[in-house]
Amino acid sequence: MTGERSVAAVLWHGQDVEAVFTLLDASADGLSEQAAQQRLQHYGANHLKPAKRRSAVVRLLAQFHNVLIHVLLVAALVTAFLGHWLDCSVIAGVVLINAWIGFIQEGKAEKALDAIRQLLSGQAMVRRNGRLISVPAGQLVPGDVVQLQSGDKVPADMRMFRVRELHIDEAMLTGESVPVEKTVAAVAEHAVIGDRSCMAYSGTLVSCGQGMGVVVATGDRTEIGCISGMLGEVEQLATPLLRQMDLFAARLTLAITAIAVATFAYGVGFHGYAASDMFLAGVGLAVAGIPEGLPAIMTITLAIGVQCMAAKHAIIRRLPAVETLGSVSVICSDKTGTLTRNEMTVQSIATAAGICDVSGSGYAPHGSFMLKGEEVTVESLPLLRELAQASLLCNDAVLDEVNGEWCIQGDPTEAALVTMARKAGLEHDYTAAQFPRIDVIPFESQHRFMATLHHDHAGHRFVYLKGAPERVLDMCALQRVGGEDQLLDRDFWDASLATMARDGQRLLAMAFVQVRPDQASLTFRDVECGLTLLGVAGMIDPPRDEAIRAVRSCQQAGIRVKMITGDHAVTACAIGARMGIGDGMTAITGSALDDMDAEQLRDAVLRSDVFARVSPEQKLQLVSALQATGAVVCMTGDGVNDAPALKRADVGVAMGLKGTEVARESAEMVLADDNFASIAHAVEEGRTVYDNLKKSILFILPTNGGEALTLIAAIVMGRMLPITPVQILWVNMITAVTLALALAFEPAERGVMQRPPRDPLEPLLSGFLVWRILFVSLILVAGTFGLFVWERGHGAPIELARTVAVNTLVMFEIFYLFSARYLLASSLTREGITGNRYALYAVAILLLFQLAFTYLPPMQALFDTAAMDASAWLRVLVVASSVFVLVELEKLALRRFSRLAIRR
Numbered sequence: 001m002t003g004e005r006s007v008a009a010v011l012w013h014g015q016d017v018e019a020v021f022t023l024l025d026a027s028a029d030g031l032s033e034q035a036a037q038q039r040l041q042h043y044g045a046n047h048l049k050p051a052k053r054r055s056a057v058v059r060l061l062a063q064f065h066n067v068l069i070h071v072l073l074v075a076a077l078v079t080a081f082l083g084h085w086l087d088c089s090v091i092a093g094v095v096l097i098n099a100w101i102g103f104i105q106e107g108k109a110e111k112a113l114d115a116i117r118q119l120l121s122g123q124a125m126v127r128r129n130g131r132l133i134s135v136p137a138g139q140l141v142p143g144d145v146v147q148l149q150s151g152d153k154v155p156a157d158m159r160m161f162r163v164r165e166l167h168i169d170e171a172m173l174t175g176e177s178v179p180v181e182k183t184v185a186a187v188a189e190h191a192v193i194g195d196r197s198c199m200a201y202s203g204t205l206v207s208c209g210q211g212m213g214v215v216v217a218t219g220d221r222t223e224i225g226c227i228s229g230m231l232g233e234v235e236q237l238a239t240p241l242l243r244q245m246d247l248f249a250a251r252l253t254l255a256i257t258a259i260a261v262a263t264f265a266y267g268v269g270f271h272g273y274a275a276s277d278m279f280l281a282g283v284g285l286a287v288a289g290i291p292e293g294l295p296a297i298m299t300i301t302l303a304i305g306v307q308c309m310a311a312k313h314a315i316i317r318r319l320p321a322v323e324t325l326g327s328v329s330v331i332c333s334d335k336t337g338t339l340t341r342n343e344m345t346v347q348s349i350a351t352a353a354g355i356c357d358v359s360g361s362g363y364a365p366h367g368s369f370m371l372k373g374e375e376v377t378v379e380s381l382p383l384l385r386e387l388a389q390a391s392l393l394c395n396d397a398v399l400d401e402v403n404g405e406w407c408i409q410g411d412p413t414e415a416a417l418v419t420m421a422r423k424a425g426l427e428h429d430y431t432a433a434q435f436p437r438i439d440v441i442p443f444e445s446q447h448r449f450m451a452t453l454h455h456d457h458a459g460h461r462f463v464y465l466k467g468a469p470e471r472v473l474d475m476c477a478l479q480r481v482g483g484e485d486q487l488l489d490r491d492f493w494d495a496s497l498a499t500m501a502r503d504g505q506r507l508l509a510m511a512f513v514q515v516r517p518d519q520a521s522l523t524f525r526d527v528e529c530g531l532t533l534l535g536v537a538g539m540i541d542p543p544r545d546e547a548i549r550a551v552r553s554c555q556q557a558g559i560r561v562k563m564i565t566g567d568h569a570v571t572a573c574a575i576g577a578r579m580g581i582g583d584g585m586t587a588i589t590g591s592a593l594d595d596m597d598a599e600q601l602r603d604a605v606l607r608s609d610v611f612a613r614v615s616p617e618q619k620l621q622l623v624s625a626l627q628a629t630g631a632v633v634c635m636t637g638d639g640v641n642d643a644p645a646l647k648r649a650d651v652g653v654a655m656g657l658k659g660t661e662v663a664r665e666s667a668e669m670v671l672a673d674d675n676f677a678s679i680a681h682a683v684e685e686g687r688t689v690y691d692n693l694k695k696s697i698l699f700i701l702p703t704n705g706g707e708a709l710t711l712i713a714a715i716v717m718g719r720m721l722p723i724t725p726v727q728i729l730w731v732n733m734i735t736a737v738t739l740a741l742a743l744a745f746e747p748a749e750r751g752v753m754q755r756p757p758r759d760p761l762e763p764l765l766s767g768f769l770v771w772r773i774l775f776v777s778l779i780l781v782a783g784t785f786g787l788f789v790w791e792r793g794h795g796a797p798i799e800l801a802r803t804v805a806v807n808t809l810v811m812f813e814i815f816y817l818f819s820a821r822y823l824l825a826s827s828l829t830r831e832g833i834t835g836n837r838y839a840l841y842a843v844a845i846l847l848l849f850q851l852a853f854t855y856l857p858p859m860q861a862l863f864d865t866a867a868m869d870a871s872a873w874l875r876v877l878v879v880a881s882s883v884f885v886l887v888e889l890e891k892l893a894l895r896r897f898s899r900l901a902i903r904r
Helices: 004-008 015-026 033-043 056-062 067-081 084-108 111-117 223-233 241-269 275-289 294-311 321-325 336-340 382-395 412-423 426-436 469-475 488-503 545-558 568-577 591-592 598-607 614-627 640-648 659-665 677-716 725-745 767-793 798-820 832-834 837-855 857-863 870-880 881-904
Strands: 123-128 131-134 146-148 159-171 206-219 314-316 330-333 343-350 354-358 369-371 372-377 398-402 405-409 437-441 449-455 461-467 476-482 484-488 506-515 533-539 561-562 610-611 633-637 651-655 669-671
Touching: 015 159, 015 206, 056 330, 084 545, 146 159, 223 614, 223 640, 241 677, 294 314, 294 321, 294 533, 294 677, 294 725, 314 412, 321 651, 330 336, 330 614, 336 561, 336 568, 343 382, 343 412, 343 488, 343 832, 354 488, 382 412, 382 426, 382 461, 382 476, 382 506, 382 533, 382 725, 398 412, 405 412, 412 426, 412 506, 412 533, 449 469, 461 469, 469 488, 469 506, 469 533, 488 506, 488 533, 488 568, 533 568, 545 561, 545 568, 545 677, 561 568, 568 610, 591 610, 591 614, 598 614, 614 640, 633 640, 633 677, 640 651, 640 659, 640 725, 651 659, 669 677, 677 725, 677 767, 677 798, 725 798, 725 837, 725 857, 767 798, 767 870, 767 881, 798 837, 798 870, 798 881, 837 857, 870 881
Parallel strands: 330 561, 330 633, 476 533, 561 610, 633 651, 651 669
Antiparallel strands: 123 131, 123 146, 146 206, 159 206, 314 669, 343 354, 343 533, 354 369, 369 372, 398 405, 437 449, 449 461, 461 506, 476 484, 506 533
């Protein structure tokens, strides 16, 4: 027996049958039971090996390996040190909830490998000891001879050596819309999977016919095993937001630590404060600088985005993917079932009168016929009835409506013809009863046609025939024109066929011939020549109308849409032309990609938008090449062949209705309606989520900056702290839970889908945001510290002065909230004040909290606060409102400056 290594290296599709048996030391009679057992021990069971997994404990602990989580844990320790157990519990709860969500989602992601294993067949009909027996598919070995028939799931990779009308649905591997006809002849060694007509691959489904094949690969060595291996090895990238937050948290931690240490040293060295007092001041400064509520706001904002997307049929499986969608710059889409309906549809009919366009898509029998710009019917064009009748009767497919959905039984190509006939007004049962079938010549590869014999209850008998156009044209001498037979105009038909083929359509010709009234059977001799050509039907898996609009919307948003499919280049170009993807004429094929190095591949992904006849490995390579150019890639797909690329992409999008479980488990987002248009909605929501995250950060950080600067100002000036660490923590948590959370509900700003995608390398805090944070922080520290000094100068006790300072800070945030709703646009409008009802609810709730903080005895005891009189509240309101006025003036200046810069 040939060694395992050399057998695994053989390109079986390029070997003739005799060579295959020789290499496998096998024969068409199959293996003996003893030989099969020996090979089973050598090759192992026909199962996919489970990937190595981390234990649940390790996966859970890994969720805490994040700088921002470390900052939160420090904050929890600080609050515990201060004895503020409630806030310590809140922070710890945020950490644990985030960790638990990550733990659950990571566990779900690992189910992708399990889903692949479930695709393998359970039983197989195999020839052992010269007899055909059923054995568990797991016991198959290379050299086994296996029988396939309609409805079987292929149990292993097989080289076919005997076929009879064998068609296999390979959409899960290739994305091709229709079942592939299998042959026994060897093909070129460099042929891609979709062109290996002599191979049957594990996990694919036999749609019709029979065949015998010899097993050439089992388990992990099969094509589906290779995909499983790739899926286990593909590294899942961190999202732009997580990368930015990690960097932001690290820098923030260093900055806070450095400032706290410097403040401690300054107070002890220059003012002679006690080290214990300065330690508490440093702790207060750390608490002031740490945005404790930010992770919770991030999580809640993303979760709100998830809910909004779910309402638009986009189900998010991993929270950070919501934000990543907002930065997507390239969408790589599978064709079949994603951009198209995965339902063959007759799009045109060539007749002697010209080419009719057929409207409608899918198997729903609704549509019309247009000839030279005018609608035609079976009454105005009788030839249309004859053609539709031939399509309906010379056909074995059945079309049924089940729960409002049109479903087929049989071959998709035949179903498309049935649908076309129904559009012409013919009913299947009535027509079949009117012209009963007497005999049939089934479709066979060597003849390339199907023929049926019928009678009409009036003594007439005739034959309908459909098949490959070039074959049928050779059998026809006449053509149907205006109810009469005329000599066949071959040049006319060749030109018509060329026109339809350029649109990527699959063509089937229909013909008929009258026979003797007493003829009871049908032979090949009856249809060899002398037929009358009725017409040619051109069909294609059409693009979804809503997908065409969605592609246009994405392109307007600066997102480049690329089609990556396993289908033929001509079909891909035709669909691309209809979708507005590519130039409609050129596509880069998988065989061309094989000859490219890394630099050429990067050039190809930038240059071309249509890729055809690509393998799963090449889909993964294309996604990686795009990411190497700096693109943020969204990959859509529904098949097993898409899974590795879905996992590698920044955002993997799987189809929920017709997608495989493998694809769904590998993706960050699942489309509940299999509608590409839902991606455009999700991108819009993702951009809105990122805008709202920026607004939340822009709101939270000035609060922390104002608190920190207030403490620093007090220490530098040698005064008592205006706000205690416990009061700082109260402000941070209560405003984050109320005011900052309200910004998560902000609606999308105008023109959100007209601007280009943001640069994923763009820092979370741009120069403008840093300026705004400093500007607002200075306003807050001036007002808060100024009122504290004023109250103390007028004899107010320290508890009252600090209460005034805390309420001033909170009121500053309330006024600033309305300015923060728009980064540059004016908030001095009705929409700016009342456009987000959640902001108004948050303000009302926060005011109740602050009244309790100020006047309730238990809160006064807990936070060392005192009751304020009306004059104190008036001073607070006047000072706090200044932030709204000053920020609106700053916005006005920036808007005018930007307009002047544009003019220049």
